[in-house]
Amino acid sequence: MSKKTFIGLTILASSLSIAPALATNDPIRVDGGLIANGAADTNGVRTFKGIPYAAPPVGNLRWRSPQPVVAWTGVRRTDSPSKACTQMGYQPGSFYQREFYREPAPTSEDCLYLNVWTPARNAAERRPVLVWIHGGGFAQGAGSTPSQGGEGLARKGVVVVTFNYRLGVFGLLAHPELTNESPQHASGNYSLMDEIAALTWVHRNIAAFGGDPRHVTIFGQSAGSMSGALLLASPLARDLFVGVVGHSGSFSEPYQTLREAEQQGARLAQKLGATSLSALRATPADRLLQNSDREFRPTIDGYVVPEDVYSVFARRQQLKVPVLIGWNANERGNYPQPKNLEEYRTFTERQYPSVVPDIMQAFPARNDEEATSAYLRRQTDAVAAGMHLWANMMSAAGASTFLYRFDRTPPAREGETPLGPVHTAEIVYFRNMLNTVDRPWTSTDVKLSETMSTYLANFAAKGDPNGDKIPGWPRYAPDRIMELGDHVGSIALPDAAHVAWFEEYFAKLHGRPSTHN
Numbered sequence: 160m161s162k163k164t165f166i167g168l169t170i171l172a173s174s175l176s177i178a179p180a181l182a183t184n185d186p187i188r189v190d191g192g193l194i195a196n197g198a199a200d201t202n203g204v205r206t207f208k209g210i211p212y213a214a215p216p217v218g219n220l221r222w223r224s225p226q227p228v229v230a231w232t233g234v235r236r237t238d239s240p241s242k243a244c245t246q247m248g249y250q251p252g253s254f255y256q257r258e259f260y261r262e263p264a265p266t267s268e269d270c271l272y273l274n275v276w277t278p279a280r281n282a283a284e285r286r287p288v289l290v291w292i293h294g295g296g297f298a299q300g301a302g303s304t305p306s307q308g309g310e311g312l313a314r315k316g317v318v319v320v321t322f323n324y325r326l327g328v329f330g331l332l333a334h335p336e337l338t339n340e341s342p343q344h345a346s347g348n349y350s351l352m353d354e355i356a357a358l359t360w361v362h363r364n365i366a367a368f369g370g371d372p373r374h375v376t377i378f379g380q381s382a383g384s385m386s387g388a389l390l391l392a393s394p395l396a397r398d399l400f401v402g403v404v405g406h407s408g409s410f411s412e413p414y415q416t417l418r419e420a421e422q423q424g425a426r427l428a429q430k431l432g433a434t435s436l437s438a439l440r441a442t443p444a445d446r447l448l449q450n451s452d453r454e455f456r457p458t459i460d461g462y463v464v465p466e467d468v469y470s471v472f473a474r475r476q477q478l479k480v481p482v483l484i485g486w487n488a489n490e491r492g493n494y495p496q497p498k499n500l501e502e503y504r505t506f507t508e509r510q511y512p513s514v515v516p517d518i519m520q521a522f523p524a525r526n527d528e529e530a531t532s533a534y535l536r537r538q539t540d541a542v543a544a545g546m547h548l549w550a551n552m553m554s555a556a557g558a559s560t561f562l563y564r565f566d567r568t569p570p571a572r573e574g575e576t577p578l579g580p581v582h583t584a585e586i587v588y589f590r591n592m593l594n595t596v597d598r599p600w601t602s603t604d605v606k607l608s609e610t611m612s613t614y615l616a617n618f619a620a621k622g623d624p625n626g627d628k629i630p631g632w633p634r635y636a637p638d639r640i641m642e643l644g645d646h647v648g649s650i651a652l653p654d655a656a657h658v659a660w661f662e663e664y665f666a667k668l669h670g671r672p673s674t675h676n
Contacts, residue, residue, distance in 0.1 A: 181205060181369055182280050189364045191228035194235045204313040207237040207275040207368070208303065212360035213353065215269035216325060221440050222337055222349060225271060225356035240303035241272035244326045245444050247452045249299060254493040258583065258596060259306045268329060268444055273322035273357055274302065276309030279369020287619040288370040290361055290400070291321040294381030294408070294583070297350055298327040298453045311591030315616035318370035320361055324353035328447050331455035333420035334428065336436040345462035347420050347455075351393070352463060354386055358399040376402035376619045380586055384408030384484070385457075388549060391478045392471040393463055402622050404615065405484040406585055410468040411545035411665045420458040427451055469669040472549070475556040481622035482553050483615070485563030485641070486546045488653075489579035491538035496531050503530035514664065521660050540654050544661030547652070550635045560635035561624055564653065566644035567607055570599045580644070588643075589615050603645065611643055 186193035189210060197205045213225035220226060242265045249256035279286050293300040293307055301307075302321035309319025324330060333347030362372045377387045377400045384405035390396040391403060392410070415423070430450055433439040457464060471477050497503040503524055504515075511518050522537040524530040547562065554560040565585040571577040587593050591612035593600045614624035614632065624632045630647045633639065642650045652658065666672060 181277065181282060186234045187367050189367060190360060192231045192235060193233070194237045197237055200310070202278070202310070202314045203280070204276055204278050204310050205368075206310070207277075208240040209237055209272050210235075210275065211241075211271060212273050212322060213271040213356050216271060216329070216349070217268045219440065221268065221329065222332055222334075222346070224349070224352050240274055240301075241323065242267040242270055243301035243303065244268070244270035244323045245329055245448060246295075246299045246326050247448060254578075254581075255299075255583070259304050261597075264301060264304070268325075270323045270325070271353060271356070273320055273360065274309070275365075275368050276313040276319045277368040277370065278313045278316055279318065282367050282369050284369040285366070285371035285374075286316060286318045286369050287616075288318045288320065288361060288365055288372075288375045289378050289404075289615070289619045290358060290375055291319065292324070292354055292377060292379030292383030292386045293321070294379065294383045294406075295326070296453060297331060297382045297456060300326070300382075305595040306587050306592055307590070308592060308595065309590075312612060312616060312619075314591065315612060317616050317619050318365060318368055320357070320365070322353075322357040324350045324357070326350065327453065327455055328427070328451040329444070331420075331457060332424050332427070332451075333417060333458050333460070334424035334436070334439070335421045336439075337424070338417065338421060340436070341462075343462040345417065345460035346424075347417070347458035348460050348463040351386065351389060351457060352395075354390065355393070355395050355399065355463075358396065362399060373401070374619075375400045376404060378404035378406075378589075378615070379408070380406040380583065381408045385410065389457060389464060389468060391480070392465075392468045392476075394465065395463055397478065400480065402481045402618065403484070404618065405482065405546070405549070406589070407486045407490060407542055407546070407582055409484075409542075409545035409549045410472065411541075411548055411661075413467065413469070413668050414456060414464065415458050417458055417460045420460075423454070427454075467669060469665070469671060472552040472556075473669075473671050475552075477553075477556065479553075479556050479558045481559040481561075481618070482550070483561040483563070483618050483624060484546050484549055485565065485643075486539070486542045487580040487582060487584055488564055488566035488644075489535060489539060490542045490582045491535060492578045493581040493583075494538075497534050498531065499527040500524060500530045503534055506534060518660075518664075521657065536654070536657070540657040541661050543654065544658045544665065547637075547658050548662050548665060551637060554635045559622055561618070561632055561641065562635045563632075563641040563643050566642060567604070569596075570601060570604065572598060585611075585643075588612070607643070607645075607647070610647055 199205050211228045245266045330350030337346035385408040387403040387405045388410040497506050522533045524533040550560050550562040566580050568579045588608040588611045617626045618624045640652050
């Protein structure tokens with residue numbers, strides 16, 4: 160990768176002026192040029208949307224590391240977000256479409272933009288910064304949906320940044336020819352490179368918005384949480400953040416090797432009839448997407464991800480920064496579920512082919528009703544074990560560690576069956592953004608959201624969620640968990656035996672001894 164790229168750059172002290180531009184209508188200078196100074200809302204929060212953090216990854220830049228921002232002349236408007244990165248999107252009427260993507264979101268490969276919410280009145284305030292990495296299985300999502308906005312946390316004194324990163328085949332394709340053209344002899348992981356480029360932009364520019372470039376915390380959910388774990392093990396992300404918040408996504412499952420990922424990319428090229436890299440780059444985006452949706456994941460490429468992430472953590476060689484991580488009590492309640500015993504076994508054989516008898520014994524079912532409940536419990540416990548493992552390894556390395564389980568059932572809409580605390584349910588609570596989801600929220604929800612967002616703002620400010628007028632949150636202990644729901648406080652770890660089972664299973668997958676205490 161050339162010296163012109165963001166990746167691997169030495170982080171320099173910002174050369175931007177710290178004049179109190181935020182309190183005026185003067186434009187703000189960022190990488191590439193001037194941007195308009197947004198008007199403050201009634202809470203004093205200013206919003207800036209659609210700021211480029213890298214060049215459009217189109218044409219010959221498809222499947223290359225993010226390149227520097229293309230400069231512009233004049234003052235760039237910042238009153239609307241960019242298009243989301245190219246993706247299939249969510250089916251109309253599906254849970255995620257109705258919950259978070261009610262308005263159709265146009266997409267484009269030209270999508271490397273970010274958004275900033277700041278409560279600062281001038282650029283000298285040096286507020287703590289939270290940088291959000293959205294979820295979506297590395298295949299869907301965007302950093303610009305209302306429920307993922309930053310105004311709720313900005314009202315608590317934090318500068319918030321959200322951004323898009325390349326998804327699916329555009330963000331994760333590896334191929335022998337891509338590896339050969341790379342100075343680092345690696346390919347894939349363009350999604351992660353985009354994330355690092357966005358964090359680098361934050362370091363270079365966030366002071367102009369009143370943020371402190373030396374006090375940046377990552378927070379992410381699902382794939383965004385997995386990204387946080389990956390970045391803790393990546394040498395390219397060092398010095399870019401001082402803390403990580405992760406919701407329902409870890410490093411427990413092994414990633415492909417570069418060789419395996421290259422073979423996958425070569426099969427796609429063959430399927431498309433693309434006999435050269437130039438032909439693959441010339442393939443229309445829609446055709447690439449239709450032939451590869453949700454097939455790609457990050458890769459152990461020897462560069463961005465140098466080796467098995469589990470092994471890095473096991474050797475205590477990850478970044479040792481404070482972490483606040485956890486899961487939800489019904490993680491897969493909004494996903495397809497087996498309806499009977501036969502389907503339960505089919506699901507098990509597909510997910511856990513090497514341990515079918517063992518896992519069926521650990522999570523038994525005698526009838527169709529038990530099949531569904533056993534499956535849901537198993538899916539939640541798998542996520543729980545991954546997060547517990549992450550917490551265990553961070554604590555063992557000496558990092559301040561805080562672990563939670565979210566178990567509040569959001570109120571159901573009229574005619575809707577309550578699904579419980581499913582995957583993504585915690586997002587609007589932590590962000591203080593209940594108003595962006597059309598549910599009949601109660602005073603209990605409002606109070607819980609106020610508490611959870613305060614925890615998050617405190618963690619961003621000092622690497623510790625504790626503060627005045629909220630229940631105390633103890634540091635990680637293997638047999639305890641912070642419950643966030645109708646009750647807020649420390650409780651015994653639920654389903655400890657199942658968590659232990661999965662931690663043993665994950666250790667075997669990585670060829671390591673178990674870390675379960």
